[in-house]
Amino acid sequence: MAKTALQFRHNGRDVAVFVDGGVNLLTTLRELIGDMTPKFGCGQGGCGACTVLIDGEAHLSCLTLAQTVEGRSVQTLDGIKDGPNLHPLQRAFMEHFAAQCGYCTPGMLMAAKALLDRNPAPSRDEVVNAISGNICRCTGYEPIINAVLAAASGGRARA
Amino acid sequence: MPVTVKTFATSTEAAAALSSERDARYLGGGTLVMRALNEGDLSVATVVRATDRALTELNVASSRITIGAGVTFARVLAERELGFLHPVAASIGGPAVRNMGTVGGNLFAPTPFGDFAVALLALDATVAVQGGYGAREAGIEEFLAGRDRQPGLVLSISCARPSGSEAFRYRKIARIKPKGGSLVTLAAHLPTSGGRVVGARIALGAMAATAVRAKAAERALEGRTLDAASIAAAVAAAAEGTSPVDDSFASAWYRREVVGIHLRRLLDGRE
Numbered sequence: 001m002a003k004t005a006l007q008f009r010h011n012g013r014d015v016a017v018f019v020d021g022g023v024n025l026l027t028t029l030r031e032l033i034g035d036m037t038p039k040f041g042c043g044q045g046g047c048g049a050c051t052v053l054i055d056g057e058a059h060l061s062c063l064t065l066a067q068t069v070e071g072r073s074v075q076t077l078d079g080i081k082d083g084p085n086l087h088p089l090q091r092a093f094m095e096h097f098a099a100q101c102g103y104c105t106p107g108m109l110m111a112a113k114a115l116l117d118r119n120p121a122p123s124r125d126e127v128v129n130a131i132s133g134n135i136c137r138c139t140g141y142e143p144i145i146n147a148v149l150a151a152a153s154g155g156r157a158r159a
Numbered sequence: 160m161p162v163t164v165k166t167f168a169t170s171t172e173a174a175a176a177l178s179s180e181r182d183a184r185y186l187g188g189g190t191l192v193m194r195a196l197n198e199g200d201l202s203v204a205t206v207v208r209a210t211d212r213a214l215t216e217l218n219v220a221s222s223r224i225t226i227g228a229g230v231t232f233a234r235v236l237a238e239r240e241l242g243f244l245h246p247v248a249a250s251i252g253g254p255a256v257r258n259m260g261t262v263g264g265n266l267f268a269p270t271p272f273g274d275f276a277v278a279l280l281a282l283d284a285t286v287a288v289q290g291g292y293g294a295r296e297a298g299i300e301e302f303l304a305g306r307d308r309q310p311g312l313v314l315s316i317s318c319a320r321p322s323g324s325e326a327f328r329y330r331k332i333a334r335i336k337p338k339g340g341s342l343v344t345l346a347a348h349l350p351t352s353g354g355r356v357v358g359a360r361i362a363l364g365a366m367a368a369t370a371v372r373a374k375a376a377e378r379a380l381e382g383r384t385l386d387a388a389s390i391a392a393a394v395a396a397a398a399e400g401t402s403p404v405d406d407s408f409a410s411a412w413y414r415r416e417v418v419g420i421h422l423r424r425l426l427d428g429r430e
Contacts, residue, residue: 004164020161021163021164021206022162022196022206023161043194044197045190045252046338051255058254058255059255059258060190060256062193063194063259065186065189065193065206067166068186068189068208111253111255130254131253132253132336133252133253133254133255133256133338
């Protein structure tokens with residue numbers, strides 16, 4: 001079956017690939033672009049490990065048909081650091097022990113970034129709601145919530 | 160297996176494609192169709208999309224609201240005029256799912272999902288459907304009963320705004336809040352006249368293959384004041400006519416056991 005040409009912005013850079021019909025954005029990012037930061041968790045929309053920002057909004061890349069991002073901007077965890085410098089959210093995750101096995105971390109960070117971009121000073125409840133679609137089986141969530149609140153109160157989260 | 164993706168500029172063209180191809184599925188927000196593709200569902204050979212802006216229009220200016228089928232739950236939450244539907248939208252998924260999932264798609268969500276459809280059933284909504292040969296309107300009850308058989312594209316859903324904040328009530332019972340699958344979802348529209356309930360509609364989710372009305376419970380309230388006796392009668396009849404299934408969230412037995420308890424809490428306003 002013929003492949004379809006697809007162009008979009010990936011972390012601020014224009015990319016062009018050929019995709020099969022029905023392929024999802026997660027597979028496109030990992031296998032065609034080589035961006036391994038979004039993870040495959042469940043493929044059902046239940047775990048949030050594949051969360052990316054599409055035009056600034058949190059989306060699940062495993063449930064996004066690749067062709068629907070034509071001409072749009074996709075941001076993944078790979079794009080939030082500034083050269084060798086970690087993003088304030090990444091630093092806060094490190095300082096607050098918010099990652100253990102680390103598999104949920106890219107999705108958690110992108111869900112948190114979607115929140116802080118819109119609301120730089122969220123309440124604890126707002127943080128809990130923002131990551132409510134992301135499952136972590138290690139930390140018990142508390143260190144993650146504390147890390148997001150610390151990044152927010154540091155006033156450095158906007159990137 | 161690769162599928163064919165067909166994108167159309169108008170909903171009419173998309174509806175025609177859906178009507179003419181047996182193995183075509185319409186892709187709204189992706190939370191149902193992409194899941195099916197990810198799981199290797201071979202029944203989907205063609206994915207149909209429409210970029211028609213009319214599908215994402217909201218009309219909330221009058222007492223009867225119309226929500227385009229492509230309106231997301233996040234958009235519902237952002238619209239102040241749809242405040243009565245905010246608890247419903249907020250009970251679905253996490254933020255990413257709410258940014259993707261659409262009101263139209265929710266009508267097709269298999270049990271135990273489809274919480275928005277439960278609210279729309281209680282609100283006696285009307286569904287506008289574009290078929291291959293023209294558009295028609297269907298009552299939501301009729302639509303849900305035949306949703307797997309009818310080709311065509313849902314364009315919009317409309318319903319009357321509830322008369323007051325007490326007239327419309329909603330509860331979703333899930334083990335994980337807010338994004339868990341439903342154990343039971345309840346919505347009730349209870350307009351009153353002279354202190355008595357007139358035209359009660361109670362809808363239940365996760366209690367049958369689609370959202371269903373609890374008609375026996377509605378009859379128990381009709382024409383009566385909402386007091387301990389009428390609520391007890393409605394609660395006793397809550398599970399009548401339901402056919403819940405066992406799934407990973409709850410057993411059918413458990414759902415039948417608890418639906419009355421949660422209906423009581425919904426009706427007497429307790430948390």
